[in-house]
Amino acid sequence: MTQPLLIVDGLSVEYQTRAGRTRAVNDVSFSLGKSETLGIVGESGSGKSTLGLSLIGLVPFPGKIVEGKVFLDGEEVLKLKKNELRNLRGTRVCYIFQDPMTSLNPVKKIGDHFVEVIRTHQPTVTKVEALERASKLLKDVGIQAERISDYPHQLSGGMRQRVMIALAIALNPSVVVADEPTTALDVIVQAKILDLLNSLRDSYGMALILITHDLSIVLERSDRIMVMYAGQVAEYAPSRVLYEQPQHPYTIGLLQSIPNIELTDQKLEAITGQPPDLLNLPGGCRFWPRCKFAFDRCHKEDPPLYKSGKDRVVRCFLFDEGGAKP
Amino acid sequence: MSAESAEILRVEHLQKYFPVEKSFLEKMLTRNRHFVKAVDDVSFIVRRGEIFTLAGESGCGKTTTGKLVLKLVSPTGGKIFFDGADITSLKGKQLRELRRKMQMIFQDPYASFNPRMKIGDAVGQPLEVHGLAKGAEKRKKVLEILERVGLCPGQKFVDLFPHQMSGGQRQRAAIARSLILQPEFIVADEPVSMIDVSLRTAIIDLMLDLRKDFGLTYLFITHDLAIAKYISDRIAVMYLGKIVELGDKDAIFSNPVHPYTKALLAAIPVPNPERKRKTTELIGDVPSAINIPSGCRFHTRCRYAEKSCSEKEPALVEVEPNHFAACILTEKPDTAE
Numbered sequence: 229m230t231q232p233l234l235i236v237d238g239l240s241v242e243y244q245t246r247a248g249r250t251r252a253v254n255d256v257s258f259s260l261g262k263s264e265t266l267g268i269v270g271e272s273g274s275g276k277s278t279l280g281l282s283l284i285g286l287v288p289f290p291g292k293i294v295e296g297k298v299f300l301d302g303e304e305v306l307k308l309k310k311n312e313l314r315n316l317r318g319t320r321v322c323y324i325f326q327d328p329m330t331s332l333n334p335v336k337k338i339g340d341h342f343v344e345v346i347r348t349h350q351p352t353v354t355k356v357e358a359l360e361r362a363s364k365l366l367k368d369v370g371i372q373a374e375r376i377s378d379y380p381h382q383l384s385g386g387m388r389q390r391v392m393i394a395l396a397i398a399l400n401p402s403v404v405v406a407d408e409p410t411t412a413l414d415v416i417v418q419a420k421i422l423d424l425l426n427s428l429r430d431s432y433g434m435a436l437i438l439i440t441h442d443l444s445i446v447l448e449r450s451d452r453i454m455v456m457y458a459g460q461v462a463e464y465a466p467s468r469v470l471y472e473q474p475q476h477p478y479t480i481g482l483l484q485s486i487p488n489i490e491l492t493d494q495k496l497e498a499i500t501g502q503p504p505d506l507l508n509l510p511g512g513c514r515f516w517p518r519c520k521f522a523f524d525r526c527h528k529e530d531p532p533l534y535k536s537g538k539d540r541v542v543r544c545f546l547f548d549e550g551g552a553k554p
Numbered sequence: 555m556s557a558e559s560a561e562i563l564r565v566e567h568l569q570k571y572f573p574v575e576k577s578f579l580e581k582m583l584t585r586n587r588h589f590v591k592a593v594d595d596v597s598f599i600v601r602r603g604e605i606f607t608l609a610g611e612s613g614c615g616k617t618t619t620g621k622l623v624l625k626l627v628s629p630t631g632g633k634i635f636f637d638g639a640d641i642t643s644l645k646g647k648q649l650r651e652l653r654r655k656m657q658m659i660f661q662d663p664y665a666s667f668n669p670r671m672k673i674g675d676a677v678g679q680p681l682e683v684h685g686l687a688k689g690a691e692k693r694k695k696v697l698e699i700l701e702r703v704g705l706c707p708g709q710k711f712v713d714l715f716p717h718q719m720s721g722g723q724r725q726r727a728a729i730a731r732s733l734i735l736q737p738e739f740i741v742a743d744e745p746v747s748m749i750d751v752s753l754r755t756a757i758i759d760l761m762l763d764l765r766k767d768f769g770l771t772y773l774f775i776t777h778d779l780a781i782a783k784y785i786s787d788r789i790a791v792m793y794l795g796k797i798v799e800l801g802d803k804d805a806i807f808s809n810p811v812h813p814y815t816k817a818l819l820a821a822i823p824v825p826n827p828e829r830k831r832k833t834t835e836l837i838g839d840v841p842s843a844i845n846i847p848s849g850c851r852f853h854t855r856c857r858y859a860e861k862s863c864s865e866k867e868p869a870l871v872e873v874e875p876n877h878f879a880a881c882i883l884t885e886k887p888d889t890a891e
Contacts, residue, residue, distance in 0.1 A: 271750040384839045414611035414777060416836055419821035441751055444780075444823035467827040478752075485755040487780040489807070489822050490829070496784060498756035502720055 231302075232259035233435050234283075234403055239296030241275070241282050250506040252278040252291065254459045258452075260403070263429060265436040267446025267467070269482075270456035271503055276439045279456070280405045283437075284321050285313050300403065319349050322396040326408040328388035332380040338366075338391055339376035345398050365394040369424055386417035390424065397428060404429075405437045410445070422449055443482050447471055452539075455479050458504050458514040461533060465540035475542040477519045513545070521546060561638075562739055562771050563600040563623060568593055568632035570618050574844060590843045592618040594795035595632070597870075600739075600773060605765070607774040607782045609818075610792035613840060616775045619792070620741040623773060624656055625649060636739070654684055657732035661744040663724035667716040674700075674712025677731045684735060695734060702767075703730045704760060722753035729760065733768065743775045758785055779822055783807055791815050794843060794851045797870060801877035811879040813856050850882065858883055 241253040253275040260266050270276040281287050283298055285306060298305040300320060308316065317323070325331045332341060342362030343355050353361075363373035369390040380388060389409060396404055406425060410418035426449065429436045438450055446453050446467070453470050455463045455478065463476040474480045481499035488494060501518040504510055510517050516526040525545050534547040571589035593615040600606040608616040621627045623634060625641065633642045641652060660666040667676050678696040681687040687695055693712070700708035703726045716724055725745060732740055742761065746754040758781065764770060776782050782789055783803060790800040791814065799812040810816045817836045837855045841847055847854045853863035863882055870880045 271752055386839060414840075415779070415821040416611065416817060417839070419823075420836075422823075442823065443751065444825040447825045447827050448823045448829065471825070471827050482752060483825065485752060486825055487784040488825055489780045489783055489819065490824050490826070492804075492807075494784065496755045496759070498759055499752040500756070502722065503750065503752070 232261045233301060234260040235297075235299040236283065237297045237299070239279070239282060239298065240294050241278050241287055241291055242294045244290045244292070245507075248507050250459075252459050252506065253282060255295070256454075256456075256461055257296075258454060258464065260435045260437065262402070262435055263433050264452070265426075265429065265438055265450040267450030267453045268437065268439045268456060269441065269443050269446050269453060271441060273458070273503060273506065274456040275459040276441075276456050277407055280323070280407050280437060280439050283403075283405060284317050284323060286317070286323070315349065318345060318401070319399045320401050321403045321405065322399075322401040324389075324392050324396050324404065324406040324409050326411055328385065328392045328412070329380075331392060332388060334380055337377050337379055338362075338383070341391070341395055342376075342398060345395055349399055361398070362394075365398055366391070368397075368428070369394045370420075385413055386421065389413060389417075389421055393421070393424065393428070397432060397434070400432065401434065403435045403437065405439065407439045408441070409438075411440070411442075418445075425449075443486055444488075455482070458509065459506060460514060460543060461541070462515065462544075463540070463542045464533075465537075465542075469537065469540060473537075475536055475540075475547060476515075476544050477521050477546075478515050481518075481520075513543075560602045561599045562602040562636065563773070564635040565599075565619075565623065566597050566633045566635075568596045568619065568622055568634065569630045570615075570622055570627060571630045588844050591795050591846055592843060593622060593629075594846070596792075596795070596797055597632075598790055598797065598800060600771060602738075602771055603765075603769065604787040605772045605774050605785055607776060607786035607789045608792055609776055609779055609782050609789055611777060611818075611840060613794075613843060614792040615795040615843075616777075616792050617743055620658070620743050620773060620775050624653075624658055624741055626658070650684070654735045655737050656739040656741070657735065657737040659725075659728050659732050659740060659742040659745045662748055663721055663728050664716070664748075666728055667724065669716055671715075672712065673714050673716065673719065673727050676716075677712075677727060677734060680731065680735050686735070696730075699730045699734050700727070703727070703733070703764075704756075705730070720753075721749050722757065725749055725757055726760070729757075729764070733764065736768065738769070739771045739773070741773045741775070744777065745774075746781065747776070747778065754781075761785070779818060791818065794840065794846055796851060796880065797878075798852065798881070799877075799879045800870065801879075805874065805877040809874075809877070811873050811877070811884050812852075812881045813858055813883070814852050815879075850880075852881075 237257050239253060239256045240251060243250050243252055256279055268276045282293050287293060293306060339359050339362050343358040346353055346358040363376055366373055371387055371390055410421050438446060440446060450467055452466050454461055457478050462478045474483055484497040485499055499518055504514055512528050513526045513531050516522040531543050531545050533541040533543050536542045536547040570593040571591050574588040574590060596619060608619055610616050622629050633640060644652060674696050678692045681692050696712060697708035700711055705711045705726055746757050749757060774785060786803050788802055789806045790797045793814050799815045810819055835857050841854055849864040849866055850868050853859040868880045868882045870878045873879050873884045
């Protein structure tokens with residue numbers, strides 16, 4: 229890998245609520261190169277969306293980035309001024325939200341969305357030129373150019389998500405963050421949208437961050453996978469090794485609990501218990517109350533990330549000093 | 555499941571058309587009415603003790619079929635038999651009697667509980683509605699069923715409000731509520747799709763356990779074929795209000811016949827980075843249920859479509875024992891792939 233495009237170093241985000249302060253994202257680091265896909269997988273409340281938003285300084289109030297650095301092409305993103313940051317969003321890092329229904333303006337035509345995005349960042353472009361670019365972009369994502377004068381409600385869910393993707397790539401960003409881009413969609417549409425993201429990634433050389441709760445999707449579509457649990461990185465590894473030799477008990481549990489359509493007579497095993505309340509975390513490792521392998525030390529100390537092989541880290545005491553594999 | 559097992563539910567040529575509301579002006583100007591054909595001539599049999607799955611994408615009519623079976627909406631046409639008796643036009647007291655035997659688990663455990671009602675009261679309410687138990691006896695039954703579905707100790711959960719529980723616990727409570735009348739037949743409409751991945755398997759395993767203990771039959775409704783494969787005995791794949799393929803689980807997954815089933819199976823993500831992915835070959839989006847294409851309703855998106863597909867609607871025919879498909883290709887096996 230050459231010089232990575234995006235480097236995230238020790239990022240932590242906190243939410244200050246009336247009930248107390250919670251760390252939704254705790255000390256997350258990773259790097260991402262051109263044309264690479266990183267899959268971030270976790271349950272609701274694991275901090276995966278907050279992590280995605282914090283990369284472009286968009287953490288919603290009352291959240292605050294309390295520690296860490298984000299470098300994009302060597303430039304420190306979180307030190308940028310407000311207007312510089314605004315400039316960076318859209319042109320260099322783009323965010324695709326989960327719900328295409330609520331992220332398009334219902335009283336604006338599809339074309340006007342493009343005009344707005346393009347002209348905000350490039351004021352010298354005329355409206356006509358922007359619309360021309362819009363119809364080309366729509367064609368790229370597989371929508372007929374006539375649809376440019378439709379309103380969002382006239383499009384199906386899958387088409388709306390395609391419009392969101394076209395808007396995201398309108399200014400040729402180098403990093404695209406897709407936050408549950410297919411959760412609201414049917415399987416066939418989901419497969420098509422993911423195919424589209426893959427092919428755009430290859431043809432534009434973008435780096436893609438795919439945030440989802442569905443481990444099957446990231447196993448199939450990404451180069452590397454970060455498994456998040458209760459705000460922390462539980463395991464971070466290349467997809468293939470993660471699949472063949474999962475190390476963290478949570479990853480192992482997840483892999484055993486998802487049905488695989490290619491297997492017959494699969495026996496699924498459930499992970500017991502519930503994800504913890506971030507305001508009321510168990511002492512020690514955040515996963516121990518649900519862990520089959522937990523021992524004394526897990527209740528007392530918070531495990532750090534151990535380097536457990538080439539290119540991979542895991543947050544589990546079983547890997548302290550190359551400890552035995554579960 | 556042997557073929558001789560007694561049937562518990564039979565549905566014949568079931569139809570449900572919802573009228574499309576028009577504006578006042580349109581009503582004055584035109585006379586023809588439009589309908590959303592949510593369920594259009596669906597027939598199937600559910601055998602006692604099995605898990606029969608209706609699978610398909612949103613808008614294919616699977617949920618409406620589930621509601622029709624429970625008489626939560628009344629059909630436009632067709633007949634429903636439960637335990638051999640025609641229940642299509644049951645009303646009032648007889649219908650209420652019947653509902654003791656058939657219950658439903660809804661998709662959204664947040665929306666299916668009254669937020670101002672304690673879990674114990676909500677779970678026990680069916681007992682009062684049917685006049686089966688009150689007071690201390692009701693409480694005892696509620697505690698028993700809560701503990702059976704894994705909400706232990708029941709004492710701790712009866713006085714909670716729905717918002718004080720997690721999604722998984724709420725769905726367990728919903729299962730408890732559907733079981734308290736000791737029904738024979740349960741319609742489960744996407745019971746795990748709103749639940750976190752790590753908790754799904756536990757809910758599904760609970761449903762499988764309960765089937766054994768209570769001798770239940772499930773009509774399972776899902777869009778997720780991976781879950782359908784794990785849980786079901788037989789599967790019916792629906793497309794735009796019609797069943798396009800129906801058969802034993804193994805037949806559907808190892809030998810899918812209908813092009814739509816094939817596309818659906820190919821689109822499912824497989825948790826395996828080694829797998830070479832085939833790209834989807836379906837053209838376009840699902841057509842509107844108001845303007846259903848002529849002939850085979852799938853022909854607008856089908857790679858194998860020929861001229862006759864748009865003219866004649868294919869019937870559901872048996873392609874091998876107990877495996878049915880509605881596709882013109884199956885009538886000429888040499889061209890089918």
